[in-house]
Amino acid sequence: MSLTFGANERILVIGLGRSGVASADVLCARGATVYATDEKPASALVDVRAQIERYGARFVAPDELSALAPQLSAAVLSPGVPLTSHVVRCVQAADVPVLSEVEVAYRLCRAPIIAVTGTKGKSTTTELIGHLLRSCGKDVRVGGNIGSPLIAQVQGIEADGYVVAEVSSFQLETIRAFRPLVSVILNVTPDHLDRYPSMEEYAEAKMRIFANQGVHDMFVGDLDDPLLAALHWRAGTPRLQARQLWYTLGEHHQSATMFLRGGEIIYAPITGDPRPQTVLARSEIPLVGEHNLRNTMAALLAALALGCDRESLRAAVATFRPPAHRLQPVAEIDGVLYVDDSKATNPDAVLAALRSYRRPIVLIAGGRAKGTAFNELGAAIDARAKAVVLLGEASDEIASTITRTPIVRAATMPEAVSRARELANPGDVVLLSPACASFDLFTSAEDRGEQFAAAVRNGEARAHA
Amino acid sequence: MRSAAARTDPRRIVEREPSVASRRSYIAVPPDRWLFIAVALLVGIGLVMIFSASSATAYAEHRDTAYYLKRQTEWLALGLLCAYIAYRLDYRLLYRLAPAIFILSLLTLAAVLVPHVGIAVNGARRWLGFHALSVQPSEFAKPALIIFLAALLAKKNEKIISLAGGLLPACGAIVAVAVLVLMEPDMGTASLYALFGAVMLFAAGARITHLIAVGAVTIPPAVLAIIASPYRRARILAFIDPWKDPQNTGFHIVQSLYALGSGGFFGVGLGNSRAKFFYLPEQYTDFIFSILGEELGLIGTVSVVALFVLLAYRGIRIAVAAPDRFGCYLATGCTAMIVLQAFVNIGVVTSSWPVTGVPLPFISFGGSSLIVNLVAVALIANVGRQRRVDAA
Numbered sequence: 001m002s003l004t005f006g007a008n009e010r011i012l013v014i015g016l017g018r019s020g021v022a023s024a025d026v027l028c029a030r031g032a033t034v035y036a037t038d039e040k041p042a043s044a045l046v047d048v049r050a051q052i053e054r055y056g057a058r059f060v061a062p063d064e065l066s067a068l069a070p071q072l073s074a075a076v077l078s079p080g081v082p083l084t085s086h087v088v089r090c091v092q093a094a095d096v097p098v099l100s101e102v103e104v105a106y107r108l109c110r111a112p113i114i115a116v117t118g119t120k121g122k123s124t125t126t127e128l129i130g131h132l133l134r135s136c137g138k139d140v141r142v143g144g145n146i147g148s149p150l151i152a153q154v155q156g157i158e159a160d161g162y163v164v165a166e167v168s169s170f171q172l173e174t175i176r177a178f179r180p181l182v183s184v185i186l187n188v189t190p191d192h193l194d195r196y197p198s199m200e201e202y203a204e205a206k207m208r209i210f211a212n213q214g215v216h217d218m219f220v221g222d223l224d225d226p227l228l229a230a231l232h233w234r235a236g237t238p239r240l241q242a243r244q245l246w247y248t249l250g251e252h253h254q255s256a257t258m259f260l261r262g263g264e265i266i267y268a269p270i271t272g273d274p275r276p277q278t279v280l281a282r283s284e285i286p287l288v289g290e291h292n293l294r295n296t297m298a299a300l301l302a303a304l305a306l307g308c309d310r311e312s313l314r315a316a317v318a319t320f321r322p323p324a325h326r327l328q329p330v331a332e333i334d335g336v337l338y339v340d341d342s343k344a345t346n347p348d349a350v351l352a353a354l355r356s357y358r359r360p361i362v363l364i365a366g367g368r369a370k371g372t373a374f375n376e377l378g379a380a381i382d383a384r385a386k387a388v389v390l391l392g393e394a395s396d397e398i399a400s401t402i403t404r405t406p407i408v409r410a411a412t413m414p415e416a417v418s419r420a421r422e423l424a425n426p427g428d429v430v431l432l433s434p435a436c437a438s439f440d441l442f443t444s445a446e447d448r449g450e451q452f453a454a455a456v457r458n459g460e461a462r463a464h465a
Numbered sequence: 466m467r468s469a470a471a472r473t474d475p476r477r478i479v480e481r482e483p484s485v486a487s488r489r490s491y492i493a494v495p496p497d498r499w500l501f502i503a504v505a506l507l508v509g510i511g512l513v514m515i516f517s518a519s520s521a522t523a524y525a526e527h528r529d530t531a532y533y534l535k536r537q538t539e540w541l542a543l544g545l546l547c548a549y550i551a552y553r554l555d556y557r558l559l560y561r562l563a564p565a566i567f568i569l570s571l572l573t574l575a576a577v578l579v580p581h582v583g584i585a586v587n588g589a590r591r592w593l594g595f596h597a598l599s600v601q602p603s604e605f606a607k608p609a610l611i612i613f614l615a616a617l618l619a620k621k622n623e624k625i626i627s628l629a630g631g632l633l634p635a636c637g638a639i640v641a642v643a644v645l646v647l648m649e650p651d652m653g654t655a656s657l658y659a660l661f662g663a664v665m666l667f668a669a670g671a672r673i674t675h676l677i678a679v680g681a682v683t684i685p686p687a688v689l690a691i692i693a694s695p696y697r698r699a700r701i702l703a704f705i706d707p708w709k710d711p712q713n714t715g716f717h718i719v720q721s722l723y724a725l726g727s728g729g730f731f732g733v734g735l736g737n738s739r740a741k742f743f744y745l746p747e748q749y750t751d752f753i754f755s756i757l758g759e760e761l762g763l764i765g766t767v768s769v770v771a772l773f774v775l776l777a778y779r780g781i782r783i784a785v786a787a788p789d790r791f792g793c794y795l796a797t798g799c800t801a802m803i804v805l806q807a808f809v810n811i812g813v814v815t816s817s818w819p820v821t822g823v824p825l826p827f828i829s830f831g832g833s834s835l836i837v838n839l840v841a842v843a844l845i846a847n848v849g850r851q852r853r854v855d856a857a
Contacts, residue, residue: 215670216623255788270788270789270790271619271622271790273557274560275557275561
């Protein structure tokens with residue numbers, strides 16, 4: 001039985017975050033009969049319910065599911081919903097295939113997909129690959145985990161374009177046929193161990209990205225990551241069918257397709273003329289930090305594998321600007337890292353931000369609530385943050401969901417930053433990730449981010465005066 | 466207290482720093498030891514057998530029993546020099562040089578066919594140069610073809626799965642060389658080109674149905690060429706039943722089988738061959754394996770076969786672990802060239818393959834063949850040098 005996601009099919013969308021809403025939109029537009037469900041309390045779902053009903057989907061409460069389940073053709077799972085949740089079990093009990101949103105996006109997509117995963121650096125690398133391919137004259141869409149859902153991006157792209165997708169290990173858990181032309185794993189470091197029983201299982205979930213790849217597909221990986229290096233063709237584990245393109249900052253030159261020599265990024269092509277060639281000098285990369293050097297190398301390898309020429313890539317790297325106000329490091333002062341994530345205007349994005357750091361986090365949050373529930377956020381703050389500074393209209397609402405974490409309140413951004421500075425010890429992160437819109441105190445999310453950065457720098461100037 | 470907690474924290478089990486073990490496993494390796502041992506033993510056995518098999522002829526012709534041993538030793542010195550250069554230079558340089566090497570090779574092959582330029586021996590025009598220092602361009606065309614095919618296939622990459630865009634141009638290169646050699650005439654060498662060429666195409670991922678189709682188109686003309694030429698027809702008939710005419714067309718094979726048979730399990734002893742006393746022609750070149758079997762018995766022949774199998778195994782391993790496609794195809798082609806030639810030669814000597822004049826690599830007397838095979842092994846080792854310990 002092959003799914004077409006069109007008329008005559010009844011499809012259930014599980015989870016009504018951005019991904020779920022986008023799935024409902026696309027599936028309705030394709031003519032499928034769409035149902036949607038979510039385990040959140042009905043009061044938190046009023047807005048999204050209205051939205052999906054406008055598309056033509058029908059909301060089904062979780063306890064009504066068992067009656068509907070046997071009639072379904074498939075269920076589409078949003079990234080945030082665990083496989084162990086009640087609704088997923090209920091649908092699976094009726095033998096209905098549960099597919100993740102990326103899987104559905106893949107099946108609907110005519111263009112080849114470049115899929116990027118990893119514990120850190122996914123967003124930057126995904127954006128950079130998109131930028132590089134675009135400047136080589138290709139039609140490119142970028143989507144996935146953070147930003148816009150993949151399924152919204154694959155509509156209307158032709159076979160000669162490319163879709164660059166950021167995918168998380170959660171999304172990879174429920175893929176079946178998902179087969180990117182190029183798969184990229186940036187790194188696999190301990191993270192999300194709240195959701196995975198062991199590091200091995202977390203790594204396994206990431207490695208599903210290449211599970212369906214064939215010999216004509218490509219894989220890009222970091223040779224300096226021990227878990228990934230074990231996949232190297234010479235390590236004797238024939239798990240990877242795809243052609244392997246490795247990059248390294250270390251001494252393993254001969255096993256890598258891209259490496260560093262004398263401050264220059266060298267590309268040793270696998271096909272064609274095998275002589276190593278300089279792509280660009282390290283100093284030409286505008287992104288700072290070793291992790292960004294690695295991200296750039298991964299993006300370069302993916303672009304080179306897809307036929308971009310070195311000269312355009314060199315120019316394109318120099319013009320890349322990282323996404324601002326999205327987990328953007330602003331400064332590191334007295335051992336404390338200040339991060340601007342002002343564009344995180346909903347709780348989901350803050351959850352992602354909280355998961356991005358292993359260091360203790362002092363969170364600055366708050367603003368104008370957008371009608372979303374903060375319950376999950378409160379639990380995550382308790383689990384991840386050492387303290388939280390609340391700012392703006394939604395302060396009380398957020399505070400009510402927090403049970404353990406110390407709460408400090410501030411009226412303005414400079415005050416919030418100075419309170420956060422007092423709470424942070426060297427080695428900590430001060431994270432502005434508001435979970436709310438900015439319109440109570442600021443003109444826009446950008447304005448909020450800039451005020452944050454200014455406050456951080458002022459504080460530094462005063463501290464060193 | 467803090468460090469104890471850190472140690473038991475499951476998140477700390479995997480750290481970013483590569484372990485000492487994994488770091489050590491990436492240190493560059495010396496040349497492939499087993500490949501070196503196999504070739505050194507084969508060359509050693511070759512020198513001993515050439516001396517033994519050729520001494521009677523050498524004395525009769527030159528009043529010096531070691532005449533052919535001395536010549537072969539000179540060629541060996543030259544061959545080792547060439548091999549050393551082929552090993553030290555980065556094989557990646559050959560990618561750019563491939564078209565030039567190939568065209569040069571085609572020109573020398575064409576020159577052989579020109580009367581008064583090419584030297585004819587026994588009716589076949591195969592040599593260039595002066596008789597004392599003559600070379601066989603058809604031997605040097607082997608590595609030239611391999612280098613050219615490797616570069617072409619590395620460039621074509623996935624296009625090899627298309628017939629017109631990938632496979633046929635590669636076949637065209639093989640046919641160009643093979644036809645020139647066929648005109649010498651030297652059908653044995655020409656068919657070797659086709660054999661190792663097919664191995665390279667297969668390794669590059671050509672569709673098996675396409676390869677079968679190309680074979681189906683090539684084999685009928687080859688069969689026709691055999692039927693049309695009386696001496697080739699006689700060779701095929703002699704292959705089918707050598708005992709039908711043991712004094713004439715079957716003479717070669719019958720003498721070879723006598724020699725192998727009298728060797729038995731342990732052989733008649735080194736130097737004790739009788740077939741070498743003017744019974745078996747070509748006894749120190751194409752039929753040296755018979756003398757080896759006569760003097761060293763089944764033990765000796767199986768050892769030589771085992772050394773070629775070892776060479777094949779190491780060669781394939783190196784090809785699989787090559788860092789780029791060009792190196793992979795280069796190692797594949799060189800390995801296939803040596804091993805296929807060895808098996809065709811052994812096949813001829815044991816009457817499992819129709820008689821064609823191809824020497825046994827490293828063992829038969831002949832300078833061009835020795836130099837070419839040593840260079841081929843050096844190229845395999847050169848590609849293998851780019852490997853890491855963990856693949857060995």
